[in-house]
Amino acid sequence: MIPVTTFLGKTVALFGLGGSGLATALALKAGGARVVACDDNPAKMAEAAAQGIETGDLRGLDWSKVSALILSPGVPLTHPEPHWSAKLAKEAGVEIIGDIELFCRERAKIAPNAPFVAITGTNGKSTTTALIAHILREAGRDVQMGGNIGTAILSLEPPSDNRIHVIECSSFQIDLAPSLAPSIGVHLNLSPDHLDRHGTMELYAAIKERLVAKADFAVIGIDDPMSRAIAVACESRGVNVARISVEPLGAKGVFADGETLVEVTASDAAPVANLSGIGSLRGAHNAQNAAAAVAVARALNVTLEKIRSGLRTFPGLPHRMEEVGRIGETLFINDSKATNADSTEKALKSFDTILWILGGKAKEGGIEPLREYFPKIRKAYLIGAATEEFATTLGSAVPYIRCGTLDTAVEQAAFDAQALGTPAVVLLSPACASYDQFPNYEVRGNRFRDLVRALPGLETKGA
Incomplete structure (x- = not known):
């Protein structure tokens, strides 16, 4: 931990008690600040309180005594409109900063x-x-x-x-x-x-x-x-x-x-x-x-x-063009971190003869920007909420199947890959957020990895 001593003896408000928010509250407390922390999730408030952090509704604070509002990066500062805690801080003339700023000041x-x-x-x-x-x-x-x-x-x-x-x-x-x-x-x-x-x-x-x-x-x-x-x-x-x-x-x-x-x-x-x-x-x-x-x-x-x-x-990052293994001439790639079309484009550029698993909660623009790569795709396997939107975009340019779930998509893509008789890549690169079916892209990627590793005949690095 890096104790934050730059607010020693001062009162600091904090909103957002996720991983970085809780770490920030603990670091401020360790540095001698009085921290009053808040979150929309009562469970997060209870977790912070159990670790000795003072919690409470920031609406009840005397903001004239507050030196700073520490805002979680996931909480809107300006758009689409400032969070209510940010509005309170601005009205009181209190600076609004985050954990990176606290590090910079301590450094x-x-x-x-x-x-x-x-x-x-x-x-x-x-x-x-x-x-x-x-x-x-x-x-x-x-x-x-x-x-x-x-x-x-x-x-x-x-x-x-x-x-x-x-x-x-x-x-x-x-x-x-x-x-x-x-x-x-x-x-x-x-x-x-x-x-x-x-x-x-x-x-x-x-x-x-x-x-x-x-x-x-x-x-x-x-x-x-x-x-x-x-x-x-x-x-x-x-x-x-x-x-x-x-x-x-x-x-x-x-x-x-x-x-x-x-x-x-x-x-x-x-x-x-x-x-x-x-x-x-x-x-x-x-x-x-x-x-x-x-x-x-x-x-x-x-x-x-x-x-x-x-x-x-360099081993690479989990969920970013991660090689899960091979079955014969078929390579399985976990690119679950590709949550938008621009990120998925990097994967589509990198391979030929692709069996593409995609879908989830679509981002603005969908997959239309990826049309130039459609000739590289032998078949697409659609999952999640974006299925119909993506089916419309693919149209007659790419053969596709509505799989609904990742489990079905992996099973079908693995079967089709073996039938190709040529080197191919089964690529999970969703071009979508995961929130319709998974809590985050990591859980989605872990599920893909588990499904692939359960396939018969899979060879992994170092095996």
């Missing part, structure tokens, strides 16, 4: 030179965060990884000059962290997402830009127009920028030439690593992720030998 107080790598982007940020942390650990560094990737930042070990914090940041977290100024900021890409929470694409981009705007060193992907503009804006403010791309670069950075990563410096351009045969990093999108990780590792003086070893041994 500034106890170890201002502690290495801090922060990563954001619409897609790829979890893979990039995990890959950076893996490379650094393989190089023998003391690494703490957390944030949006799963472990609450204040549950980690405290900052120190010899410890590197590698932190994934969502746009919601950045919006609640006004003093965010990492040693190394990484911005990967931008595409429409979370617009219900940010209002416009322009505001969403501006929030993402904050992560790199005050970084000592910024690694910025330039494969979309808004991200290119962020790189230019940061340089104009004097930020030291390294660009990453899946196209050749004419400026300092790292780019992917197919499966080869090339580093561009002021004096030359030279290959530094090759991704060939690394299943956890297949596809152009992962080449961009790997380019970012290489740029960060180089900035932290990791040797090329250690970088290459880290790339080769």
Whole structure:
């Protein structure tokens, strides 16, 4: 835990007692603050109270005595309208911040030179965060990884000059962290997402830009127009920028030439690593992720030998193009984390002869943006609430079957794959949220993995 001492002796209101919210309440209490915590879920309130956290209805607080409102990133700050707790804080002139901001303030107080790598982007940020942390650990560094990737930042070990914090940041977290100024900021890409929470694409981009705007060193992907503009804006403010791309670069950075990563410096351009045969990093999108990780590792003086070893041994993330196993020439891939079309596109680009399991709670735009990949799909297996919408989009372009459940889809896809008589991929890449049938994408992906592993004849890595 990182005790938050910057609110010692002060009263802090907190709304949202999920994993990060509870960790934040405990860290504030450990640092000497009086915390009054609230949640819409009475069970969460009871759990916090059982751990010694004062709970209560924030509407009854004397807000003139409150120093800050700590808001869970899942709670609306601005759109579609501010949460009632945020309205109370604004009316009282109380600052509204989140756990990333608390980390930043504590770091500034106890170890201002502690290495801090922060990563954001619409897609790829979890893979990039995990890959950076893996490379650094393989190089023998003391690494703490957390944030949006799963472990609450204040549950980690405290900052120190010899410890590197590698932190994934969502746009919601950045919006609640006004003093965010990492040693190394990484911005990967931008595409429409979370617009219900940010209002416009322009505001969403501006929030993402904050992560790199005050970084000592910024690694910025330039494969979309808004991200290119962020790189230019940061340089104009004097930020030291390294660009990453899946196209050749004419400026300092790292780019992917197919499966080869090339580093561009002021004096030359030279290959530094090759991704060939690394299943956890297949596809152009992962080449961009790997380019970012290489740029960060180089900035932290990791040797090329250690970088290459880290790339080769990276296990990948669960539920993100995860290889579950093979039956004969059929590969089974768990890409449950692909909850929108843009994310699913990365998987469809990476394979041919696809038996595609998709569906759930559809996002705006559905799967229409994926039409150019329909010729690669031998058959689609529709599940969940999006079934009829997706059936209409597929039309006569792709053979499909309404499976209803994931269990039926896996069984049918495995049967059809064996009948093909050619190498194929059974791909769970839903392009949908999971909430119609599963609590989250992890539960959905775990179910897929269990179903596949129960199939006769499955071969897994290391078996």
